[in-house]
Amino acid sequence: MPLEIITLPCLADNYAYLLHDAKSGRTALVDAPEVAPIKAALAARGWGLDVILLTHHHYDHIDGAEELRETYGAKIYGARADAHRLPPLDHALDPEVSFDLFGEQVAVLDVSGHTIGHIAFYLAESNAAFTADSLMALGCGRLFEGPPDMMWRSLNRLMGLPPQTLIYSGHEYTQANARFAATIEPDNAKLQLRIADIDAKRAKGEATVPALLQLELDTNPFLRAHLGDVKSAIGMEGIESAEVFAEIRGRKDRF
Numbered sequence: 001m002p003l004e005i006i007t008l009p010c011l012a013d014n015y016a017y018l019l020h021d022a023k024s025g026r027t028a029l030v031d032a033p034e035v036a037p038i039k040a041a042l043a044a045r046g047w048g049l050d051v052i053l054l055t056h057h058h059y060d061h062i063d064g065a066e067e068l069r070e071t072y073g074a075k076i077y078g079a080r081a082d083a084h085r086l087p088p089l090d091h092a093l094d095p096e097v098s099f100d101l102f103g104e105q106v107a108v109l110d111v112s113g114h115t116i117g118h119i120a121f122y123l124a125e126s127n128a129a130f131t132a133d134s135l136m137a138l139g140c141g142r143l144f145e146g147p148p149d150m151m152w153r154s155l156n157r158l159m160g161l162p163p164q165t166l167i168y169s170g171h172e173y174t175q176a177n178a179r180f181a182a183t184i185e186p187d188n189a190k191l192q193l194r195i196a197d198i199d200a201k202r203a204k205g206e207a208t209v210p211a212l213l214q215l216e217l218d219t220n221p222f223l224r225a226h227l228g229d230v231k232s233a234i235g236m237e238g239i240e241s242a243e244v245f246a247e248i249r250g251r252k253d254r255f
């Protein structure tokens with residue numbers, strides 16, 4: 001049975017997610033930006049917290065983890081490669097090795113680039129991928145640690161998931177990402193429709209995540225660096241896709 005997924009705004013513009021298994025009554029959390037909104041969401045539903053899944057070491061994804069573990073007795077899962085800079089792990093995860101979460105298999109994907117050791121969680125049965133600061137709605141994370149070709153490989157890994165997968169990313173950056181995306185592909189009709197939808201949602205204070213992978217493939221400039229239309233739109237016909245990706249990422253950094 002698919003897990004129930006709750007989107008929790010945290011800090012200024014972060015998202016954490018609760019994954020609840022109705023059958024066993026158990027709950028997992030993806031990333032722990034802060035404690036208060038997570039405790040409040042659990043209390044409102046009468047849920048405990050059994051598992052904390054961490055995507056990468058940045059404070060805005062891990063700061064609440066230790067206190068939540070102490071409060072609820074939750075077990076912390078994170079990348080073995082990042083263990084030296086994560087809270088002490090109860091379960092060290094390796095890329096491409098799946099683990100069981102309340103009876104559902106979770107695939108661990110190496111999506112290094114934003115940081116080295118950043119992982120994403122893919123739950124096929126729940127049709128969900130938790131990508132944090134790798135693939136974001138209309139964007140991708142800034143390259144703090146890895147080179148562009150590493151992030152391009154990571155994004156290609158995510159692009160290979162089933163197109164109906166819902167992408168749960170780590171931040172509400174979508175409106176700013178949309179402004180930038182329009183400078184790369186001003187004539188992309190699907191992008192224009194999506195921007196109108198994003199603006200309407202934000203005007204009502206609604207989250208723009210999760211987003212369908214297919215929609216990202218159609219509109220996210222960082223997933224479109226291999227396409228002839230995009231290469232010619234930015235004057236890079238015939239250039240290798242990883243280099244085109246690097247150029248688009250560079251333009252976003254200066255935007």
Ligand code: ZN
Pocket residue numbers: 056058114133
């Ligand atoms: Zn980050």
Ligand code: FE
Pocket residue numbers: 058060061133170171
């Ligand atoms: Fe972040």
